Amino acid sequence: MTEHIVPKKIYILVFAILIAFTALTTAVAYTDLGPFNTVVALAIAVCKASLVVLFFMHMKYNPGMTRIVLAAAVGWLAILLALTLTDVSSRHWLPAPQGWESSAPSPRPR
């Protein structure tokens, strides 16, 4: 990393935005947005995490290699979530073939 000294002002500004987002996400929990409550909460969390990564963790000033590592972390997390959830959500799409009686207790109905 090239030595880059971030101005104090930027840290304070990021801090203020993070605190404001915390207040916002708490306020949203008390507001009825239907299914969008979770979407908004996660969107705010992603914004907050991005601010921390970009400024507090200096990603904005880092060379490309660390960005690849970050992309790999997020990418593998996406694979973990996507494959697990598609597996579980599609398990009951097709009936088990004839004669495939499992000795394990049947899974709880959804």
Next chain:
Amino acid sequence: MSEGHAQALVAEQFDDVEQQRGATSLGMWVFLATEVLFFGGLFCGYTLYRGLYSSAFEAGSHLLKIKFGASYTVMLICSSLTMALGVRAAQLRRRKALLIFLIITILLGAAFVFIKLRYEWYGDYLEHLVPGIDFAPEGENLVVIQRFGAALPHVSLFMFLYFVMTGVHALHMIIGVGLLATLFILAWRGHFTGGHYEPVEISGLYWHFVDIVWIFLFPLLYLIGGRY
């Protein structure tokens, strides 16, 4: 800084200080990538079971106290700011400022762990909300669970995930506080403010990462189920 001093800062295998710094922070980021997947497994389990038993998760969230979750969030964001300013102080070779920011960060982290164990978890225990040890919600808690029409075993699954996820997070906080305390002692002896600030930088990366985990834990555990 004299030429000789600059060379003493660089380990044999590196060409210059720049390359050494790049390698150090790259190594830390690789470690943090493994941490993302470590916590990722728990978040994946959370997503899966919240999809299966959403009403139980929403009821479970009502058993937690937002005031704790929100104050932890504020404490961690404050500690991230002081940590970032501490790294900046080390970069600028200001020993006194580095020591002050480190001690504030340590105190905020220690307060987080103390409040969590002494007040929040102990409170949960007194309310019989700890699966595996004593899980028998009663009174208002039971009313909430019934209002959501949730089955007790499924609520206990939520509480289990809550204890494991915040517990593993708290363990990371304890490790972080230990790390920063070590830095504090070394900084007291004059390390890190002579140009070799990488240990402060990468401990800062770790601290900010733990903050990010909490940024996701707070809305997912404390804020679901609609408080309106």
